[in-house]
Amino acid sequence: MASGAGMQLSRDKLLEAYRTMRTIRDFEERVHDEFEAGNLPGFVHLYAGEEASAVGVCLHLDDQDRICSTHRGHGHCIAKGCDVEGMWKELWGSSEGLCAGKGGSMHIADLSKGMMGANAIVGGGPPLAVGAAMAAKTLKTGKVAVTFTGDGGSNQGTTFESMNFASVFKLPVLFVFENNGYAETTGSGWSVACGDIVNRAPAFGMPGVQVDGFDFFAVHDAVGEAVERARAGEGPTLIEVKFGRFYGHHEGDNQSYRGPDEVEILRRDHDCLKLFRNRVTEAGLLSDSDLDAIDQETADLMDRCVEAAKNAPRPTPDQLTTDVYISY
Amino acid sequence: MARIISMRKAINEAIRQCMEEDPTVILLGEDVAGGEGSPGADDAWGGDMGITKGLQPQFGKDRVMDTPISESAIMGCAVGAAASGLRPIAELMFVDFMGVCFDQIMNQAAKFRYMFGGKAQTPVVIRTQIGAGYNAAAQHSQCLYPMFAHIPGIKCVIPSSAYDTKGLLIQAVRDNDPVIFFEHKVMYDEVSDDVPKEAYAIPFGEANIVRDGGDITIVAMARMVHKAKEAAEVLAREGIECQIVDPRTISPLDEDTIIECVEETGRLIVVDEAYPRCNMGTDIAALAAREAFGALKAPIQVVSPPHVPVPFAPELEEAFIPSPEKIADAVRKTVSYGA
Numbered sequence: 001m002a003s004g005a006g007m008q009l010s011r012d013k014l015l016e017a018y019r020t021m022r023t024i025r026d027f028e029e030r031v032h033d034e035f036e037a038g039n040l041p042g043f044v045h046l047y048a049g050e051e052a053s054a055v056g057v058c059l060h061l062d063d064q065d066r067i068c069s070t071h072r073g074h075g076h077c078i079a080k081g082c083d084v085e086g087m088w089k090e091l092w093g094s095s096e097g098l099c100a101g102k103g104g105s106m107h108i109a110d111l112s113k114g115m116m117g118a119n120a121i122v123g124g125g126p127p128l129a130v131g132a133a134m135a136a137k138t139l140k141t142g143k144v145a146v147t148f149t150g151d152g153g154s155n156q157g158t159t160f161e162s163m164n165f166a167s168v169f170k171l172p173v174l175f176v177f178e179n180n181g182y183a184e185t186t187g188s189g190w191s192v193a194c195g196d197i198v199n200r201a202p203a204f205g206m207p208g209v210q211v212d213g214f215d216f217f218a219v220h221d222a223v224g225e226a227v228e229r230a231r232a233g234e235g236p237t238l239i240e241v242k243f244g245r246f247y248g249h250h251e252g253d254n255q256s257y258r259g260p261d262e263v264e265i266l267r268r269d270h271d272c273l274k275l276f277r278n279r280v281t282e283a284g285l286l287s288d289s290d291l292d293a294i295d296q297e298t299a300d301l302m303d304r305c306v307e308a309a310k311n312a313p314r315p316t317p318d319q320l321t322t323d324v325y326i327s328y
Numbered sequence: 329m330a331r332i333i334s335m336r337k338a339i340n341e342a343i344r345q346c347m348e349e350d351p352t353v354i355l356l357g358e359d360v361a362g363g364e365g366s367p368g369a370d371d372a373w374g375g376d377m378g379i380t381k382g383l384q385p386q387f388g389k390d391r392v393m394d395t396p397i398s399e400s401a402i403m404g405c406a407v408g409a410a411a412s413g414l415r416p417i418a419e420l421m422f423v424d425f426m427g428v429c430f431d432q433i434m435n436q437a438a439k440f441r442y443m444f445g446g447k448a449q450t451p452v453v454i455r456t457q458i459g460a461g462y463n464a465a466a467q468h469s470q471c472l473y474p475m476f477a478h479i480p481g482i483k484c485v486i487p488s489s490a491y492d493t494k495g496l497l498i499q500a501v502r503d504n505d506p507v508i509f510f511e512h513k514v515m516y517d518e519v520s521d522d523v524p525k526e527a528y529a530i531p532f533g534e535a536n537i538v539r540d541g542g543d544i545t546i547v548a549m550a551r552m553v554h555k556a557k558e559a560a561e562v563l564a565r566e567g568i569e570c571q572i573v574d575p576r577t578i579s580p581l582d583e584d585t586i587i588e589c590v591e592e593t594g595r596l597i598v599v600d601e602a603y604p605r606c607n608m609g610t611d612i613a614a615l616a617a618r619e620a621f622g623a624l625k626a627p628i629q630v631v632s633p634p635h636v637p638v639p640f641a642p643e644l645e646e647a648f649i650p651s652p653e654k655i656a657d658a659v660r661k662t663v664s665y666g667a
Contacts, residue, residue, distance in 0.1 A: 041642050042463035093463070093641030104465045104640030120467035122397045123428060155396035158428065183397050184358065185372045190365020191396040259367035315641045320648060324636045 007217055007283060014286055017059055017216060019294045021051035021273055023084060024075040026298045028247075030306060031074070031091065035251045039310075040091050044105045047075030049246035052272035053178050054079035056219025056241075057146055060227045066114045066132035068125030068147040070178075071106050072245075073118025076148055081113040088305040094312035101315045102323070122183075123156025125149060126175065130162045133173035133236075144172040144230040152183025154197045163204040163238065172230035174223065175206075175238045178213065180245045185257040201238040213243030214270045217279065244270065333523045336516040338490040339379050339455075342497035343417060345527040347387050350415060353501060355383060356393040357402060357419025357455075364394035376421055377457070377516055399429035403454065407437040407506070410452035415501055420456040423472045423510065437506040438481030453500045454508045458486075459551060459601060460638045460649050461514035469638035469645070471550075471602035474611070476508050477579045483507045483532055484579040488553035490521045492576055495530030502529060512550040512601075519554065533580035537589070541569030544595040544659055547586060547612050548572060552599040558652035559659065568663055578608055586612060587619045594625040595662050599650055604632040626665035629658040 009017070028048040034040050047054070050072075058067065058079035069076040077087055082098060090097030090108055098108055109117035116132065119125050129147035136143040153159055154177050166173045177197045181188050194200060201208025209226070211218040219241060226237035244266045248255045255263075280286040333341070347353045361384035362373030370389075374381025384392035395402050399420060406418035420426060426433070433454065440448035460469040477484050483505055487493040493511075500507040538553055539560055548556040553574045560570035573589050575582055590596045596616050598609035609630030616628055633648045 042465060042640060043468075090640075093643075095641075099640075101641035101644065102466075102637075102639045104463065106465055106467065107640070120465065121425065121428065124467075152397035155398045156428065157398065157400045182366060184376070185362035185364075185366060186359060186394050186396070187363075187365030187367070254372070255368070257363035257366040257368040257370075257372035262367070315639075315644050317643070317647045320639060320644050321634050321636050 007279065007285065011285065013059065014280055015290065015294065017055055017220075018273075018276060018286070018291055019298065020055045020079055021216065021276065022294055022298045023301065024051045024054065024078045025273060026302045027074055027078060027084065027087070030302045032247060032251060034306065041093055042104050043250050044091070045072040045250045046245070046247040047072050049266060049272070050178060050180060050213065050243055051075055052216040052219050052276070053176065053213050053241045053243070054148070056216050057174070057176055057223045059220060060223055061114065061144070061146070063112065063114050064141060064143045066116050066129065066143070066145045068116045068129040068132070068145070069118045070122070070125060070148055070150055070153065071118060071120050072150065073106070073108060077108045077110070077115055077118065080115040082108065082110045082115055084301060085305045085308050088309035089312045092309040092312060093315070094309060095315040095319060096312045100319065100323070122153045123149070123158040125153070126159045126162035129173050130166050130171060133166065133171035134169065136172055137169070142231055144174065144227055146174040146176055148176050148178055150183065151177065151179040151181070151188035151192060151197060152186070154179075155183070155191055163200070163206065163236070166236040167205040170233065170235040172233070173236045174226050174230060175236060176223075177238065177240045179240055179242050182245075182249065182257070184249045196240060198238060198240040204238070206236045206238055208238040208240065210240040210242060213241035214272045214275055216272055216276050330522045331525060332520050333490055334517055334520045335487070335490045335493050335511070336377070336379055338494040338523050339497060339511065340382065341523075342494045343380065343383060344386065346498055346501040347383070347391065349527065350501070352413065353415045353417065354391045354393065354409070355380060355417045355419070356395055356406060358397055358421055359394055360419050361392050361394050375419060377513065379516065380419070399425050400432055403429040403432040404436065406452045406454070407432050407450060410437070410450045410506070411440060411448055415451045417453045417455060417501065420454055422468050423456040423458045424467045424470050426456070426472065433476075433482065433506070433508070434479055438479050441505070442481060449504050450506050451504045452506050453497075454506070456508065456510060457513040458510045459512040459514055460645055461551070463640060463642055463645055465640040466637040473508075473510050473578060474602050474607045477608065477611070478606070481506065482579065483577060484510065485532065485577050486510045486549045487576060488515075488519070488538075488550050488574050490519060490523050492530060492536065494523050495528050496532070496576060498527055499529040499532060503532070510550065515551055530576070532577040533582050535573050535575045535582035535585040537571065537585070538574050539570060539572040541571040542593060543569045543663055544597060545571045545573060545589040545593045546597045546599060546655070546659070548574060548599040549578065549608060550601065552601055552650060555650060555652050556599050556655055559655035562652065562656050563659055568659060570659060583615055583619070586615060590616045590620040591623040594623050596624070597629045597631060597655070597658050597662060599631045599655055601633065601650060604630065604635050607632055626662045629662055631655050631658050
């Protein structure tokens with residue numbers, strides 16, 4: 001497993017990394033509360049605990065690089081620069097939401113930020129990312145595509161086809177497998193027959209690396225190399241990010257399939273935010289007060305966004321039939 | 329004495345009784361028990377809606393199997409096993425996921441019998457959730473059953489009561505052809521009625537006349553049967569008596585009963601939660617126009633959602649789903665036609 005020694009990021013980048021991870025965490029903790037209070041319609045799948053992956057990846061990308069996400073997509077959206085207030089309004093189903101209230105949690109997207117959508121079909125994203133990479137290659141933009149897929153989605157035929165396809169065409173795409181140990185309730189140690197997802201990389205003719213997903217720096221380093229390869233025209237890379245989620249598959253999940261104290265131990269010993277803080281303060285790169293200020297900033301941001309979402313305009317019935325086609 | 333149970337319980341009971349009576353019946357799908365390969369409890373979920381809870385403890389892991397998230401393999405495995413001596417019940421969590429695995433159903437299961445000159449038998453049941461109402465948005469809320477009714481070689485069941493659910497599911501398992509069993513997710517707990525404890529089968533292709541009435545025939549399926557009943561109660565107070573017909577299976581479709589009913593009342597409305605193009609509404613309307621044209625006193629109406637994906641926002645989703653009010657309006661328009 002890659003160790004993540006590289007902490008050579010600038011102060012601004014380090015602050016940005018922490019701010020984005022903290023924003024995701026606060027967003028998800030607040031979604032948990034608001035959902036529990038009965039304020040949010042539909043289904044939500046929380047990313048808390050997995051922040052180092054989204055941020056470790058997306059810090060390498062700009063708005064023209066594209067990502068495809070999953071049903072557990074809030075973190076990817078925030079890391080790719082989606083407007084947080086617009087996301088909150090979307091969760092509330094407001095017509096001012098990022099998708100006009102038509103998509104909801106499982107379909108948040110912002111193409112202008114290169115975010116091609118959360119996706120409610122497991123394995124729906126990888127072929128799309130291959131397409132984004134094909135566009136980048138054909139148009140010679142130097143841009144890359146990343147598909148985030150869970151351990152569950154790693155077992156879909158669409159995913160296998162996409163990896164082979166990307167290698168055949170040497171496309172600038174990263175297959176990031178976020179292995180949080182469970183496909184809904186089913187253990188990834190059982191459902192991934194070759195043990196680790198990374199073991200599949202050679203079979204698809206691409207390099208593979210497995211990283212500690214609680215360690216932002218490990219993710220960031222591994223992805224940096226893969227993005228460089230992709231931009232240099234050397235083809236796709238598989239990255240398996242191993243970690244755990246702080247919540248259930250979806251809100252309302254009884255989680256009886258998990259081990260005793262599993263989540264408590266994750267939160268205590270494997271919290272990417274705490275680990276990041278320890279690393280950067282011990283190395284003297286950032287101070288506790290730098291980070292505390294961000295904590296306050298993101299907490300305030302959530303309060304403002306939730307207030308805005310609660311009071312945001314509702315869709316009107318005529319909006320039911322808009323935006324099905326461009327012309328019809 | 330009445331034995332009132334929910335559709336949720338009716339499904340569980342039907343599968344349990346089928347598995348008790350036939351050792352070749354197996355159940356497979358994503359988290360149908362839950363917890364495979366995980367450190368905690370087995371049978372953690374019993375499917376994402378808890379429908380199949382308790383079956384794995386009774387029948388064991390050889391007959392009730394969690395699977396990887398691999399819909400093509402789940403469906404193909406069930407189809408191949410059915411053609412090789414088992415009677416699998418495969419769960420496709422949401423019908424929307426059919427996009428991932430349609431080939432195994434559309435080109436394989438549906439066609440074996442015909443392509444192989446009548447030599448194959450594929451007794452597979454595919455259970456899947458349909459329908460809007462949970463704000464689950466565009467990829468978890470569709471009906472899509474007309475797409476399956478379109479395909480020769482598969483049978484399509486869409487129950488509206490707990491009683492029908494149990495009897496039709498048992499028939500589906502005993503049936504020797506591929507059957508898709510569509511369960512409206514909102515109805516699992518919304519609908520309860522009198523269900524006998526013992527196993528019984530309801531034959532396919534037999535519509536059920538849910539309500540008698542001489543002024544108009546309303547054909548409806550699944551949750552729309554209940555919306556139509558609500559509309560009928562309102563209309564009865566206005567002096568309009570609605571007959572409600574639930575086909576229960578859309579392939580085979582009980583054309584005779586529908587035609588007889590239309591000939592009796594002279595008016596027809598079809599209520600279908602599926603998208604309006606090429607849905608059961610248009611299919612049944614064409615049937616009536618073709619076979620009962622002379623009896624019709626008014627144009628046929630189809631009450632369906634508009635031609636749009638299912639929206640997320642609760643008020644938009646509510647506007648999407650055909651309501652008792654919309655059904656009642658269509659009935660009034662039809663009954664007053666020409667007056």
